[in-house]
Amino acid sequence: AQKITQTQPGMFVQEKEAVTLDCTYDTSDQSYGLFWYKQPSSGEMIFLIYQGSYDEQNATEGRYSLNFQKARKSANLVISASQLGDSAMYFCAMRKIQTGANNLFFGTGTRLTVIP
Amino acid sequence: DVKVTQSSRYLVKRTGEKVFLECVQDMDHENMFWYRQDPGLGLRLIYFSYDVKMKEKGDIPEGYSVSREKKERFSLILESASTNQTSMYLCASSSGANNSPLHFGNGTRLTVT
Numbered sequence: 001a002q003k004i005t006q007t008q009p010g011m012f013v014q015e016k017e018a019v020t021l022d023c024t025y026d027t028s029d030q031s032y033g034l035f036w037y038k039q040p041s042s043g044e045m046i047f048l049i050y051q052g053s054y055d056e057q058n059a060t061e062g063r064y065s066l067n068f069q070k071a072r073k074s075a076n077l078v079i080s081a082s083q084l085g086d087s088a089m090y091f092c093a094m095r096k097i098q099t100g101a102n103n104l105f106f107g108t109g110t111r112l113t114v115i116p
Numbered sequence: 117d118v119k120v121t122q123s124s125r126y127l128v129k130r131t132g133e134k135v136f137l138e139c140v141q142d143m144d145h146e147n148m149f150w151y152r153q154d155p156g157l158g159l160r161l162i163y164f165s166y167d168v169k170m171k172e173k174g175d176i177p178e179g180y181s182v183s184r185e186k187k188e189r190f191s192l193i194l195e196s197a198s199t200n201q202t203s204m205y206l207c208a209s210s211s212g213a214n215n216s217p218l219h220f221g222n223g224t225r226l227t228v229t
Binding site: 004006009031033035037042043044045047050052091093095097102103104105106107108109 | 151159160206214216217223
C-alpha cells in the first residue's frame with residue numbers, strides 16, 4: 001500500500017519568508033502523481049499543485065513550487081513570500097496511476113502558522 | 117468551476133440511528149469518493165465509485181455503505197451510527213485523467229451521541 005509521511009505536525013514562518021513543508025512517500029510503482037492541498041480553518045480542501053512521476057521539471061504554481069526528488073521519494077512543498085492567509089493545514093497526497101478510480105492517499109498534514 | 121455540494125454542514129445523530137450523507141457534483145465526473153478526516157490521521161478513504169452503481173472499498177469501509185444510483189450523486193450510509201464514527205466527512209469527485217485533482221465539498225461534521 002502507498003504511504004505518505006509528513007513529519008512536521010506544525011511549522012511557523014515569518015511573514016514574507018519562504019517555508020518548506022516536507023513530504024516523503026513510499027511506493028514500488030513507477031507511475032504515480034503527487035498533489036498538495038491546503039485546508040484553511042474554514043475546512044475546504046484547496047488543490048495547490050501537481051507533479052507527475054515522469055515530469056522532469058519541478059512543478060510551480062505562483063508562489064508554490066514542488067521540490068521533487070524522485071530517488072529520495074520526496075515531494076516537498078515550497079511556499080515563497082509567505083502571507084498571513086497561508087496559515088492553514090497542508091496535506092501531501094499520492095495517486096497510483098492505474099485503470100479504474102484514481103483515489104488519493106493522504107499524509108497526516110502539517111499545520112503552518114505565518115507570524116506577522 | 118467544479119462544485120461539489122454536501123447536503124449538511126453539521127449533523128448530530130444518536131447511537132444506532134441510520135445516517136445518510138449526501139453529495140452531488142455538477143461536472144459530470146466519473147469518479148466520486150468519501151473520505152473521513154480525523155486529527156492526526158489525515159484523510160482516510162472510506163469508499164469510492166468509478167461509475168454509476170459501481171463501488172469499491174477504501175481503507176476503512178467497516179460500518180459504512182454507499183450508493184450511486186445517478187452519476188452526479190454519491191451517498192454515504194452509516195447503517196447503525198456509533199460514537200467512533202464522530203468525524204468530519206469529505207466528499208470529492210474527479211475526472212478520469214491521471215493528473216486531475218480531487219475536488220472536495222465543504223465537509224459534513226457528524227457528531228454521534
